[in-house]
Amino acid sequence: MPEGKIIKALSGFYYIETEDTIVACRGRGNFRNKKITPLVGDEAVYSVEKSGEGYLLEIKDRKNELVRPPIANVDQAILVFSAVEPNFSPNLLDRFLVLIEFNEIKPLIVITKIDLCNETQLQSVLEYVDYYRQIGYEVCLTSSKTEEGLEKVLPHLADKISVFAGQSGVGKSTLLNAINPELDLKTGIISTHLGRGKHTTRHVELIKIGEGLVADTPGFSSLEFIDIEAEDLSYCFIEMREKSQECKFRGCTHLKEPKCAVKEAVENGEITTERYNHYVSFIEEIRDRKPRY
Secondary structure, three states, X not given: OOEEEEEEEEOOEEEEEOOOOEEEEEEOHHHHHOOOOOOXXXXXXXXXXXXXXXXXXXXXXXXXXXXOXXXXXXXXXXXXXXXXXXXXXXXXXXHHHHHHHHOOOEEEEEEEOHHHOOHHHXXXXXXXXXXXXXXXXXEEEOOOXXXXXXXXXXXXXXXXXXXXXXXXXXXXXXXXXXHOHHHHHHHHHHHHHHHOOOOOXXXXXXXXXXXXXXXXXXXXXXXXXXXXXXXXXXXXXXXHHHHHHHOOOOOOOOXXXXXXXXXXXXXXXXXXXXXXXXXXXXXXXXXXXXXXX
8 A cells, every 4th residue: 555644634635745746635434433633744554546536544653743733753843043033032942942852852943133133142142052052952043134054954954844933023934935945935824824923824734845844834832831740841951851860869850859960960050040940930830730630
């Protein structure tokens, strides 16, 4: 049976891309019975009947799946943050990183609008960039206007499914168009979905940019830690994940426990006080969350 990747879901049809064509398929009733919802990004088995109608037969195992946006098998999240206009927000970036790490998706941090920075603003951003790189994250500094740094972003898209995310106004759509001017007519769609934060997308679609696929979605429409428990949170801070193994007590929350390696790392400057404070505020938010019934 032929196989391919679902690149679009719209009006009850799933569009499967193969090496040489795109096939529109309907889902069989057994998907509903098994409570399986095919998602964009799924690798699927399908058939085409004599009438020419295509049908999904099987969804291959997923390596991950997101609820908002509804997409599967995401390889990386491009977290787009502006240096200014709006000002760079480390708290919001850490919130995104927690959600990405929890879903075991590789992040790429892209800082836009560096051409608009004065010397003081740029130095402040660079201090954050140095720390994120130090703990293991890839960071690209870019300007869509001058095209500085764009050549460093494009190779990261190759052979991957990427989701772009970030607050409204940071220049996600401008970045995409600067990377690939051939998008042209899709500018309005991407601007609405990815750049202006209106979140009016009624379907998810994978679009080709360079050698990769980018999810045309509004990004993460919910930034709440709905599925993350307090004991999971330190795993989502990669520098704490490593230090946690040195804590005296198993299951250490890094708040009040004695001989906590994470708190020691904060005191000696290995972990920044700001990142630790974000961790504390996030864990309080999770603990204050109303229970779901």
